[in-house]
Amino acid sequence: xxxxxxxxxxxxxxxxxxxxxxxxxxxxxxxxxxxxxxxxxxxxxxxxxxxxxxxxxxxxxxxxxxxxxxxxxxxxxxxxxxxxxxxxxxxxxxxxxxxxxxxxxxxxxxxxxxxxxxxxxxxxxxxxxxxxxxxxxxxxxxxxxxxxxxxxxxxxxxxxxxxxxxxxxxxxxxxxxxxxxxxxxxxxxxxxxxxxxxxxxxxxxxxxxxxxxxxxxxxxxxxxxxxxxxxxxxxxxxxxxxxxxxxxxxxxxxxxxxxxxxxxxxxxxxxxxxxxxxxxxxxxxxxxxxxxxxxxxxxxxxxxxxxxxxxxxxxxxxxxxxxxxxxxxxxxxxxxxxxxxxxxxxxxxxxxxxxxxxxxxxxxxxxxxxxxxxxxxxxxxx
Amino acid sequence: xxxxxxxxxxxxxxxxxxxxxxxxxxxxxxxxxxxxxxxxxxxxxxxxxxxxxxxxxxxxxxxxxxxxxxxxxxxxxxxxxxxxxxxxxxxxxxxxxxxxxxxxxxxxxxxxxxxxxxxxxxxxxxxxxxxxxxxxxxxxxxxxxxxxxxxxxxxx
Amino acid sequence: xxxxxxxxxxxxxxxxxxxxxxxxxxxxxxxxxxxxxxxxxxxxxxxxxxxxxxxxxxxxxxxxxxxxxxxxxxxxxxxxxxxxxxxxxxxxxxxxxxxxxxxxxxxxxxxxxxxxxxxxxxxxxxxxxxxxxxxxxxxxxxxxxxxxxxxxxxxxxxxxxxxxxxxxxxxxxxxxxxxxxxxxxxxxxxxxxxxxxxxxxxxxxxxxxxxxxxxxxxxxxxxxxxxxxxxxxxxxxxxxxxxxxxxxxxxxxxxxxxxxxxxxxxxxxxxxxxxxxxxxxxxxxxxxxxxxxxxxxxxxxxxxxxxxxxxxxxxxxxxxxxxxxxxxxxxxxxxxxxxxxxxxxxxxxxxxxxxxxxxxxxxxxxxxxxxxxxxxxxxxxxxx
Numbered sequence: 001x002x003x004x005x006x007x008x009x010x011x012x013x014x015x016x017x018x019x020x021x022x023x024x025x026x027x028x029x030x031x032x033x034x035x036x037x038x039x040x041x042x043x044x045x046x047x048x049x050x051x052x053x054x055x056x057x058x059x060x061x062x063x064x065x066x067x068x069x070x071x072x073x074x075x076x077x078x079x080x081x082x083x084x085x086x087x088x089x090x091x092x093x094x095x096x097x098x099x100x101x102x103x104x105x106x107x108x109x110x111x112x113x114x115x116x117x118x119x120x121x122x123x124x125x126x127x128x129x130x131x132x133x134x135x136x137x138x139x140x141x142x143x144x145x146x147x148x149x150x151x152x153x154x155x156x157x158x159x160x161x162x163x164x165x166x167x168x169x170x171x172x173x174x175x176x177x178x179x180x181x182x183x184x185x186x187x188x189x190x191x192x193x194x195x196x197x198x199x200x201x202x203x204x205x206x207x208x209x210x211x212x213x214x215x216x217x218x219x220x221x222x223x224x225x226x227x228x229x230x231x232x233x234x235x236x237x238x239x240x241x242x243x244x245x246x247x248x249x250x251x252x253x254x255x256x257x258x259x260x261x262x263x264x265x266x267x268x269x270x271x272x273x274x275x276x277x278x279x280x281x282x283x284x285x286x287x288x289x290x291x292x293x294x295x296x297x298x299x300x301x302x303x304x305x306x307x308x309x310x311x312x313x314x315x316x317x318x319x320x321x322x323x324x325x326x327x328x329x330x331x332x333x334x335x336x337x338x339x340x341x342x343x344x345x346x347x348x349x350x351x352x353x354x355x356x357x358x359x360x361x362x363x364x365x366x367x368x369x370x371x372x373x374x375x376x377x378x379x380x381x382x
Numbered sequence: 383x384x385x386x387x388x389x390x391x392x393x394x395x396x397x398x399x400x401x402x403x404x405x406x407x408x409x410x411x412x413x414x415x416x417x418x419x420x421x422x423x424x425x426x427x428x429x430x431x432x433x434x435x436x437x438x439x440x441x442x443x444x445x446x447x448x449x450x451x452x453x454x455x456x457x458x459x460x461x462x463x464x465x466x467x468x469x470x471x472x473x474x475x476x477x478x479x480x481x482x483x484x485x486x487x488x489x490x491x492x493x494x495x496x497x498x499x500x501x502x503x504x505x506x507x508x509x510x511x512x513x514x515x516x517x518x519x520x521x522x523x524x525x526x527x528x529x530x531x532x533x534x535x536x537x538x
Numbered sequence: 539x540x541x542x543x544x545x546x547x548x549x550x551x552x553x554x555x556x557x558x559x560x561x562x563x564x565x566x567x568x569x570x571x572x573x574x575x576x577x578x579x580x581x582x583x584x585x586x587x588x589x590x591x592x593x594x595x596x597x598x599x600x601x602x603x604x605x606x607x608x609x610x611x612x613x614x615x616x617x618x619x620x621x622x623x624x625x626x627x628x629x630x631x632x633x634x635x636x637x638x639x640x641x642x643x644x645x646x647x648x649x650x651x652x653x654x655x656x657x658x659x660x661x662x663x664x665x666x667x668x669x670x671x672x673x674x675x676x677x678x679x680x681x682x683x684x685x686x687x688x689x690x691x692x693x694x695x696x697x698x699x700x701x702x703x704x705x706x707x708x709x710x711x712x713x714x715x716x717x718x719x720x721x722x723x724x725x726x727x728x729x730x731x732x733x734x735x736x737x738x739x740x741x742x743x744x745x746x747x748x749x750x751x752x753x754x755x756x757x758x759x760x761x762x763x764x765x766x767x768x769x770x771x772x773x774x775x776x777x778x779x780x781x782x783x784x785x786x787x788x789x790x791x792x793x794x795x796x797x798x799x800x801x802x803x804x805x806x807x808x809x810x811x812x813x814x815x816x817x818x819x820x821x822x823x824x825x826x827x828x829x830x831x832x833x834x835x836x837x838x839x840x841x842x843x844x845x846x847x848x849x850x851x852x853x854x855x856x857x858x859x860x861x862x863x864x865x866x867x868x869x870x871x872x873x874x875x876x877x878x879x880x881x882x883x884x885x886x887x888x889x890x891x892x893x894x895x896x897x898x899x900x901x902x903x904x905x906x907x908x909x910x911x912x913x914x915x916x917x918x919x920x921x922x
Contacts, residue, residue, distance in 0.1 A: 061622035073440025369603030
């Protein structure tokens with residue numbers, strides 16, 4: 001248990017194209033919401049962490065666009081820093097700045113717009129320029145390699161993955177912020193356009209636009225506020241090897257490591273029974289199964305059965321991605337923060353029509369780098 | 383090691399972007415395109431007049447809510463004459479040098495300055511404090527781009 | 539849980555304008571190996587890694603995951619921070635918070651840049667707003683020259699006054715075996731160098747460098763066991779207040795002043811000229827070495843040229859600036875701010891060799907970049 005809590009959250013709606021809003025405007029909207037949610041004003045914010053990616057924004061020093069909108073210029077200026085990576089990593093850094101005893105509140109903001117550029121080109125730039133980049137590998141084709149390896153190893157079929165899409169896109173119908181939602185069947189998913197075998201269009205998260213913000217508060221602040229604070233009970237991140245060929249892509253060792261450390265911090269020994277809801281980062285449908293296993297919720301190769309039995313449905317014993325997950329909305333970088341925010345809403349009892357009844361402990365997860373190379377896990381609860 | 387021939391890889395990255403200007407910025411640029419007018423955006427709390435418009439006043443964290451018409455004349459606050467050739471990332475071509483760019487505080491109360499070209503490259507003729515005036519492109523040719531619709535500022 | 543933090547190791551590459559013999563990951567590894575050797579640690583002793591650079595200089599996306607072979611980040615927590623020119627100091631401050639949080643004890647911070655691999659100017663131009671600023675903005679150099687135009691007019695400061703700053707730093711660099719530019723220059727040579735963007739000439743501005751640096755921070759629990767004399771982090775202050783170049787005030791240096799106010803008041807410094815022993819200033823061009831020391835409260839506005847001519851900021855003077863040669867001698871952007879922290883730490887540990895300031899007990903390291911932003915870290919020989 002750490003001495004910090006999430007005391008405010010804000011999200012814009014996630015859409016294919018937020019044409020009327022530039023980055024600053026999206027961040028301001030999320031920030032304003034988070035402050036109101038916390039019952040605080042910008043005067044109460046001690047420091048700011050922004051999260052953005054220069055490639056996605058088409059701007060070196062991409063954080064510059066959102067300094068005013070995130071309160072960095074407020075009054076005499078605030079201490080501010082910028083993480084380039086998934087929103088969960090930004091939340092982690094904001095958390096450390098509080099645990100260090102220097103600041104009592106941290107505002108963490110994150111934004112991106114998938115509509116403003118070509119994600120394939122941008123993801124292609126994460127591959128090594130000497131040996132790999134010129135093959136044209138991107139997020140979809142590289143993840144397809146991982147999917148194939150996972151399928152072969154455990155004897156899974158594309159339908160197993162399709163069921164994840166059916167569940168999550170179905171869940172997203174209850175999430176007014178989600179970008180993509182609907183009542184699909186396995187057949188619909190199987191029949192959607194093949195992008196890179198075995199990944200089909202409905203197996204892949206859309207490229208969305210959006211922004212999100214959270215306010216983290218030290219115990220002394222969190223305890224004084226009106227709303228129920230959601231405590232960070234465990235937090236850890238870990239990074240695997242870089243070259244795809246250095247890894248067995250169906251082993252997600254970095255996630256297993258991060259999850260174990262987060263559980264240990266939170267005093268959790270039996271995640272399946274002690275965690276009430278999971279919001280994980282499934283950019284591609286198969287990853288939900290792969291990551292659930294790596295996080296120790298079931299044995300390797302068995303998550304597909306768990307799903308088929310309805311265990312991970314909203315009404316099941318361990319709901320996974322009741323918000324619709326990344327398949328429902330995926331503004332890159334923001335998507336991990338959204339997982340954290342959804343986990344917070346669950347613990348607070350504010351998840352509306354997709355509330356998991358009696359949720360006390362929730363797990364949020366974000367991913368960075370190709371084929372799930374680097375993972376951040378946060379366990380939050382009452 | 384010394385008899386290994388060192389290799390290198392060359393690539394020119396071309397990544398297309400289509401940035402949203404947003405409602406506020408679109409209104410500002412449309413006014414230049416359609417009326418030849420600069421509008422500032424005023425914060426009700428500190429009364430700073432921002433150009434270009436902002437979703438929020440940084441220091442106050444309050445949303446500007448008033449559009450203030452500014453003049454097309456102003457004072458040159460700071461400038462430099464760029465003398466070295468470089469590739470413009472927007473076009474992939476060399477930007478012609480020398481050229482002078484500077485920050486102009488428009489008359490009518492602007493607090494922030496507008497960045498644009500000045501049509502003088504002789505350092506002896508330039509100095510902070512000079513009065514300058516915007517030179518607009520012909521209305522029929524304006525497109526809603528700050529660079530295109532305002533050709534430069536001239537010294538008056 | 540929370541703990542005080544000290545610097546226990548520092549490594550850097552021998553900085554050059556082009557390192558064609560290594561790729562980016564190998565360059566990073568050189569600095570990390572140097573820091574591990576300097577601190578007597580092995581990679582297994584490192585609990586977390588922070589890395590930073592400016593993306594568009596090497597055009598690699600997700601550098602944190604890309605660089606694992608170089609940083610030793612395999613199966614460790616790795617995070618990237620980036621804020622433009624201030625990156626080096628931002629990551630140093632990030633390393634401090636990572637250890638101070640108590641979640642990690644030993645943190646390796648890596649800053650690096652291979653400026654030779656890309657079009658530096660083109661990349662920097664993209665830091666400006668694409669709709670309103672990018673067409674006129676010409677990069678860091680004219681962005682600074684603009685400030686100089688105002689300073690010269692306001693106080694009658696001359697190009698020759700600025701040249702004296704370059705002469706000082708290039709002389710200091712002669713004591714630093716790692717610096718890129720190691721050749722003394724005269725004021726006349728500065729004044730005669732090509733005019734790049736009025737009034738900034740070639741010898742007024744920093745070079746482009748391929749280089750890397752690694753600073754190892756340790757929380758107090760382990761710092762005292764791992765190092766005989768850590769350089770202790772006292773406080774940090776960051777001000778990245780400005781989203782638009784249009785809002786920058788050139789009369790003063792607002793972010794530097796605000797950061798100093800906060801930093802100095804947090805530690806009780808009232809007379810920086812007397813109470814600081816050495817400053818590693820992120821000084822990307824000569825005029826900054828005059829205007830910004832006024833903003834720091836070292837002297838009154840307009841008086842910096844005289845202070846510098848009097849030798850106050852030279853080695854042997856009352857408050858030496860940039861014993862390492864500073865940014866005018868070496869500028870591998872993602873590392874530059876971190877080098878300031880590493881150099882400050884060496885001074886406090888008494889390990890700065892030929893560039894040692896005798897008896898240094900309080901050292902200030904600063905960062906600069908973006909839209910005239912400022913980072914600062916204050917370190918001391920003893921824990922705060």
